[in-house]
Amino acid sequence: MGSVIHALTLLSTLVGCCFGYECDSSATVCETTLIISHQQTMLHPTEGQVYPVNGKLYRYDDVNQTTIIPTDEVMTADGWENNRLVTVANESLPGPPIIVYVGQRVKVHVINALLSDTVTVHWHGLPLYGSPHMDGTPFVTQCPILPGQKFTYDFTADPKGTHWYHSHAGNQRAKGMHGAFIIKERTSTAREHIMTVEDWNHHWGSDMDVQKMKKAQVFIGRNLQPIRSSVDGGLFLPFIASSVLINGRGRFYNETGQDNGAPLTEFSVDAGTTYRFRVIHTGVMYPIRVSVDHHRLTVVASDGFEIQPVVAESFIVAAGERFDFEINTNQTIGSYWIRAETIEVNSHKTEAVLRYTGADPSRDPITSRKVCSPTNRCLVVNCPFETYPSDTYTDCINFDQLKSAINDPPPEPTSSDDFKEHHLNFGIVIGRPSVNGIVFQTPKVSALSQPFEVGPTCDKNDCGEDTLCNCMHSISTNFNDVVQLVLMNTGMVVPAAHPIHLHGYSFYVLKTGFGTYNTTSAKFISPNMDIDCRGNGDMSFCNQGTWRNSTWLGNNVPDLNLINPPKKDTLNMPYGSYAVIRYKANNPGVWMLHCHVQVHMALGMSLLINSSYGMHPVPPKGFPVCHDFPSAFRERLEDYQQQSPTTPAQRQNTATPEIRLVTQIVKEDDIYGISSFWAMFGVLVAVILVLSFYILTIRKKLYLYKKKYDDSSSASKQANDNRSFSKL
Incomplete structure (x- = not known):
């Protein structure tokens, strides 16, 4: 094993650390490699430990700061000098951006050079039509990649837009295993930059976060950490953010507001030019507000889909979301702060530098943020609440108030038979993240390619109103169904926000119903009353929520945008709210729907959507198989194959199609039983x-x-x- 890892490390050097991959626009096939390994922050590969001073790095024993260590050769994160173990692609934090063009065939060879962990790579935002086995969700669409193994993801680049890739195994995304995945049009000539933002914890890794959430208490040493809260009073627990990173770099601010002088990301621009910034929240929990000093932002897209432009002071992006904005570099030649801060009370923050050509590269910006006032108010796009406190003179645009930039109305059902509506409540019930009171239990096989071995399924006798159960939660849809999901975050659950992400589809956001807020303080007062939680009244978990008005069926829900709704794949749901989303089930496969807060997903806030079961594509030849041992199903299957008169080769080639022909004739509610x-x-x-x-x-x-x-x-x-x- 050691020799294998050594060879992979050498290959990583040959592939290139920290460099992105952009495919030639004329190419038909784009091919690259990601080598996943453990690395350390604040450690140079040859010079050893480093420390930061005034935006530069020096060797640990260079007390007189005589020799500057190249910043690009070190993963600095927030400059915390105690090394943090990270899981990264190609020795880069974040991983190298991959840039391709619409319609190209993409082949990404993922090599697991980790010593002890498995890995998969999810292509966040890509529907992967016809290639559901490439979605990268362990024990859902594939078996995890074992240490030393290689798995080649092979799919078509579509649609255009700002997407990203990240590990979907365990909690590796929070440890750095993520990067941008951009799909451009071949005619694109825009000047642009990629910007990833994330909340960062330099004290411990995300596996520890999961353990601390189970105990509902977070200590640093002997100090019990307070529960963090949002502007509207919503809770963030138990993830502790020590800082914020932009493209893998930031500065740690201590309790007095003094930063540690760590290197920052710089974006170079020419004066008099329009630039497009592609912003991706690759982090764990906290929504982040982004602004640029002295520049107005024109927000033009979200999750890869164009919206009618909105000019704003700033916007908020939640974990998993993406926003594209444009700026016109029409200011005096100089350097300007790009700001990213969490929406906590007593927020964490960092900066990057927007540096005009001709500005002094040795000086940090001295600019300040816009001061919002009664006569010069600030506009924020994508607030996960209705308003900011009145004394901040800040106005909000919620996501459902945005409009699609193109004529793309949502699908309409042709009859009641092809319309499916599900109310799904995402909440933390009795300390357990769940959906409708069901804590998701991950299958022990690849559900998409080994459907008969999935279990245990949900027993309706155990799962119901005001109960909590553990099982493999799934719902089923037929081909071309119009699926309307009412995403809820209400009832007797922890008042925390949940950014909900759907694999395999992008959805139309038809409406959002927020709770009631105090218009002066902006604090949450009560949940939206459009939802009837049933059950135990105000104490209900809302596991079987529905419309309070029974006539609200299909298009009868008031205030639905059925003309030009915005489209996306990740939507942040604050406590007390609901959202009506819709999509057409035309992409056969098994797709995960889950909260993108890392610890919430890891502990069970997920479910599977089994889309068009009888039409699932057959797995690629030689596709990996995984299962428990012993496996009663495998034993019986082998016994059956041994009794078959065909040759072993014929049995191997025909066993799966024969099983699939039988499994198509099953009840919709028991597809995986x-x-x-x-x-x-x-x-x-x-x-x-x-x-x-x-x-x-x-x-x-x-x-x-x-x-x-x-x-x-x-x-x-x-x-x-x-x-x-x-x-x-």
């Missing part, structure tokens, strides 16, 4: 026995007929011999 398998298996065995008895009976009758016929004259026998018939 192992009980369905044995029921169908029993039916199949009974049919085989009946056919066998029938064949034996026919053979006996034919034998008697043939014997009688042989008693006739020899000449007549020779004249009428039918070899095919006699062989039966």
